[in-house]
Amino acid sequence: MNVFRFELRRAWVGAAIWTVVLTGLLCGLITGALPAFLESRVAVENMLKNFPPAFAAAFGLVLDNLFSFGGFYAFGFLYYALFGAIMASGIGLDLFSREKREKCMDFLLTKPRGRSRLFAEKLLAALAMLIASNVVFVAASLILYRAYAPDPNMMGRALLAASSLLWTVLLFLAVGACIAVFARRVRSVSGLATAIGFGGFLLSALYSLLEEEKLRYINPFKFYDAAKAFFDGAFETNYALTGAAITLVLMVLAYVRYTRADIPAL
Amino acid sequence: MNLFRKEIKSGLKPFLFWTLGLFIFIFAGIVKSSAAMADGQFMVVLISKFPRIVIAAMGMANVDISQFGGFYAVLMQYVFVLAAVYAAHLGSRAVSRESVDKTYEFLFTKPRSRSFILARKLLASLVFLTAYACLNMVFSLLAVKQLGLAGDYTALFARFSISLWFVGLVFGTLAAMFAACFRVAEHGARAGNLVVVGTYALAVVYDMLDNPGVLRLATPFRYFLNTELVGGTVALFYLLLCVALCAVFLFIAFRRFERRDLGAL
Numbered sequence: 001m002n003v004f005r006f007e008l009r010r011a012w013v014g015a016a017i018w019t020v021v022l023t024g025l026l027c028g029l030i031t032g033a034l035p036a037f038l039e040s041r042v043a044v045e046n047m048l049k050n051f052p053p054a055f056a057a058a059f060g061l062v063l064d065n066l067f068s069f070g071g072f073y074a075f076g077f078l079y080y081a082l083f084g085a086i087m088a089s090g091i092g093l094d095l096f097s098r099e100k101r102e103k104c105m106d107f108l109l110t111k112p113r114g115r116s117r118l119f120a121e122k123l124l125a126a127l128a129m130l131i132a133s134n135v136v137f138v139a140a141s142l143i144l145y146r147a148y149a150p151d152p153n154m155m156g157r158a159l160l161a162a163s164s165l166l167w168t169v170l171l172f173l174a175v176g177a178c179i180a181v182f183a184r185r186v187r188s189v190s191g192l193a194t195a196i197g198f199g200g201f202l203l204s205a206l207y208s209l210l211e212e213e214k215l216r217y218i219n220p221f222k223f224y225d226a227a228k229a230f231f232d233g234a235f236e237t238n239y240a241l242t243g244a245a246i247t248l249v250l251m252v253l254a255y256v257r258y259t260r261a262d263i264p265a266l
Numbered sequence: 267m268n269l270f271r272k273e274i275k276s277g278l279k280p281f282l283f284w285t286l287g288l289f290i291f292i293f294a295g296i297v298k299s300s301a302a303m304a305d306g307q308f309m310v311v312l313i314s315k316f317p318r319i320v321i322a323a324m325g326m327a328n329v330d331i332s333q334f335g336g337f338y339a340v341l342m343q344y345v346f347v348l349a350a351v352y353a354a355h356l357g358s359r360a361v362s363r364e365s366v367d368k369t370y371e372f373l374f375t376k377p378r379s380r381s382f383i384l385a386r387k388l389l390a391s392l393v394f395l396t397a398y399a400c401l402n403m404v405f406s407l408l409a410v411k412q413l414g415l416a417g418d419y420t421a422l423f424a425r426f427s428i429s430l431w432f433v434g435l436v437f438g439t440l441a442a443m444f445a446a447c448f449r450v451a452e453h454g455a456r457a458g459n460l461v462v463v464g465t466y467a468l469a470v471v472y473d474m475l476d477n478p479g480v481l482r483l484a485t486p487f488r489y490f491l492n493t494e495l496v497g498g499t500v501a502l503f504y505l506l507l508c509v510a511l512c513a514v515f516l517f518i519a520f521r522r523f524e525r526r527d528l529g530a531l
Binding site (some may be wrong): 032033036037039040047048051072075076079080083086103122158185187188189190191193194195199201202205206208209210212219232 | 287290291294295298308311312314315317319320323324325340341345347348351354355358359361365366368451452455456457460462463467470474
């Protein structure tokens with residue numbers, strides 16, 4: 001478990017800082033804005049009275065869902081997912097390109113450990129950090145749900161909704177790992193991670209601007225929809241499956257490449 | 267000129283990649299704008315009932331999306347993010363690429379001063395950034411033409427593209443400064459990228475507050491406000507501030523780069 005320990009030691013500070021930022025963002029948004037948000041329901045209801053009912057229906061406005069803890073949580077999810085995506089793709093890139101960047105591939109690969117073992121230990125380290133960070137995030141979400149939701153009696157759904165960040169983050173870990181393994185050289189981990197994170201953010205923005213259903217299949221922040229989890233108690237199967245399939249395929253690709261690739265002489 | 271030519275050549279591929287992102291975003295966005303505007307009036311009234319903080323989180327603060335200008339402003343704020351990340355990449359690349367690739371011993375033993383080399387590299391970055399802002403203008407015009415939208419939006423697009431260029435300049439020179447100040451190349455790049463993420467977060471906070479006040483100074487994303495750009499003005503004070511910031515960042519970058527230890531960290 002040397003590799004596991006080494007990677008953990010190298011990367012845990014960054015992961016811890018991201019966790020604090022992420023949880024802080026969540027707490028700030030919910031304690032700061034949720035009460036005002038719930039109060040604005042009256043104004044929206046009054047306004048909708050002036051429009052024909054078909055209008056509201058056409059926009060899919062279900063006020064009970066919108067003005068709830070879950071509705072607000074889903075608003076903020078875009079930003080939690082952005083930060084989570086930058087963190088996770090950063091970890092993936094960092095761990096799986098470390099030897100490539102520091103030009104010490106031969107050092108690691110001449111040790112008496114199979115490449116699949118090395119890959120597994122690196123993956124385990126990445127997973128350990130992401131899961132630990134998400135445990136904190138989910139715990140914070142549940143505590144806030146208990147404290148701020150008008151009727152907090154669906155802990156199961158809240159747990160599922162809060163877990164959507166973890167699944168999203170795993171997808172980005174796979175993206176990061178795949179790029180790290182396939183790229184000829186990785187010049188800057190943070191630059192690539194920021195680009196990937198904001199890439200997901202922009203795809204998500206594009207989806208919400210265009211409202212084209214097909215675009216959801218390329219919108220990584222919406223594969224695991226927190227709002228749906230809150231209101232229906234489950235993710236939408238086809239999108240969740242798409243997300244899971246992409247994650248798995250990318251991970252397997254990364255594994256195959258990592259264990260087979262030729263290592264160029266330095 | 268050799269150096270400049272080589273920088274342009276090696277930066278072309280990433281540039282095309284970033285341009286593709288810009289192209290998709292602008293075309294898809296503008297082509298869809300008419301549908302969004304049709305629902306616009308209802309949405310505007312609806313959104314105005316929400317608390318400010320939620321509108322800001324949706325990215326629709328201070329705009330009237332029933333007008334083309336407002337819709338374009340929503341679109342552009344994402345393009346600003348795209349340009350800022352690209353500019354930061356350009357800036358830190360210009361300073362620390364030779365260190366990262368471990369080719370610094372080759373280049374910096376040539377009979378040219380470090381400032382000379384850095385100036386050529388930054389010049390190439392500037393060319394890319396300028397091309398990016400121009401393409402933003404071109405793509406927008408083409409998309410509007412494609413759509414057959416009535417009205418002349420050239421001035422609107424020009425205002426947005428110019429402010430895009432200035433914001434890009436600030437982030438590019440800032441990233442160059444960080445890259446020159448940190449001994450380890452990755453640390454410099456990380457600082458530059460963190461500033462982009464951080465200032466974007468601040469920009470969202472700016473939208474959330476009723477009286478943001480001096481917060482505007484802290485985030486280049488809000489130096490040029492949607493309302494002003496759509497309304498037909500560009501804030502002169504902030505334009506000058508951009509120039510001043512760039513000058514300061516560049517000055518520090520050159521000074522530090524002249525004196526630093528070169529190494530492959």
